[in-house]
Amino acid sequence: MARSAANSDAFNAVAEPRRREILNYLVMQERSVSEIVEAMELEQPSISKHLKVLKGVGLVAARRDGRQMLYKVNPMAIRPLHDWTSTFERLWKDQLLRIKQRAEGNNATKE
Amino acid sequence: MARSAANSDAFNAVAEPRRREILNYLVMQERSVSEIVEAMELEQPSISKHLKVLKGVGLVAARRDGRQMLYKVNPMAIRPLHDWTSTFERLWKDQLLRIKQRAEGNNATKE
DNA sequence: TTGACATATTCCTATATGGGAATATATTGA
DNA sequence: TCAATATATTCCCATATAGGAATATGTCAA
Numbered sequence: 002m003a004r005s006a007a008n009s010d011a012f013n014a015v016a017e018p019r020r021r022e023i024l025n026y027l028v029m030q031e032r033s034v035s036e037i038v039e040a041m042e043l044e045q046p047s048i049s050k051h052l053k054v055l056k057g058v059g060l061v062a063a064r065r066d067g068r069q070m071l072y073k074v075n076p077m078a079i080r081p082l083h084d085w086t087s088t089f090e091r092l093w094k095d096q097l098l099r100i101k102q103r104a105e106g107n108n109a110t111k112e
Numbered sequence: 113m114a115r116s117a118a119n120s121d122a123f124n125a126v127a128e129p130r131r132r133e134i135l136n137y138l139v140m141q142e143r144s145v146s147e148i149v150e151a152m153e154l155e156q157p158s159i160s161k162h163l164k165v166l167k168g169v170g171l172v173a174a175r176r177d178g179r180q181m182l183y184k185v186n187p188m189a190i191r192p193l194h195d196w197t198s199t200f201e202r203l204w205k206d207q208l209l210r211i212k213q214r215a216e217g218n219n220a221t222k223e
Numbered sequence: 224t225t226g227a228c229a230t231a232t233t234c235c236t237a238t239a240t241g242g243g244a245a246t247a248t249a250t251t252g253a
Numbered sequence: 254t255c256a257a258t259a260t261a262t263t264c265c266c267a268t269a270t271a272g273g274a275a276t277a278t279g280t281c282a283a
Binding site: 002005033034046048052053068069070 | 257258261262263269270272273
């Protein structure tokens with residue numbers, strides 16, 4: 002079996018670095034395809050293909066404005082990723098706390 | 113060019129659903145490979161391969177205990193994912209707020 | 224040393240890319 | 254209708270899987 006398709010879910014879609022770059026760029030505001038092409042060093046067809054994947058999983062929304070297509074982030078689609086990573090938040094906070102406590106202990110007792 | 117390797121970074125590693133399942137399972141506590149195999153419906157070699165990828169990007173750590181290998185999550189490695197998704201948090205909160213305000217507006221003015 | 228248990232690795236194959244090149248489609252203005 | 258602009262799609266290929274099967278490696282107990 003091959004890897005799951007990039008357009009199967011948001012996790013797969015954002016695995017591709019260029020697609021994360023596009024999302025980062027769209028955080029600021031809605032942009033046309035040509036603006037995205039200019040901002041990134043990548044051919045227009047590649048950008049369009051990445052946008053198709055992002056749209057396929059709902060990470061961006063598009064609307065036509067004359068000859069242009071304007072894309073914007075759909076932030077809600079990122080929440081599942083955020084929520085999933087948050088389930089580990091307690092763990093890394095505990096880990097940081099232990100590291101800090103150990104450091105303080107070392108200073109005090111020179112153990 | 114093909115897709116970037118699964119062991120290139122945490123984003124690619126967690127794109128695979130089975131690997132997320134493994135991480136979810138390891139949130140509770142450290143586990144041996146056979147425990148993971150039992151918990152998931154997947155052959156042992158596949159589990160070992162997934163664990164290798166996860167270890168490769170630092171998402172899990174392993175230690176030997178007799179014949180067993182015990183794996184645990186390294187939560188710090190998930191922080192980059194969390195941080196990246198957090199950059200969109202303001203956006204979806206604004207979006208939720210607008211939705212809420214619109215709903216309230218409708219109730220009040222029946223617009 | 225040997226047998227058994229626990230994991231890891233190798234080999235194989237179907238599948239899904241991601242980007243470049245070429246081409247198709249959509250929309251506007253004359 | 255036609256040319257020009259803006260995007261999208263198709264074709265092609267090198268690459269990287271993910272899982273199954275078979276096998277290798279590591280560790281302990283007798």
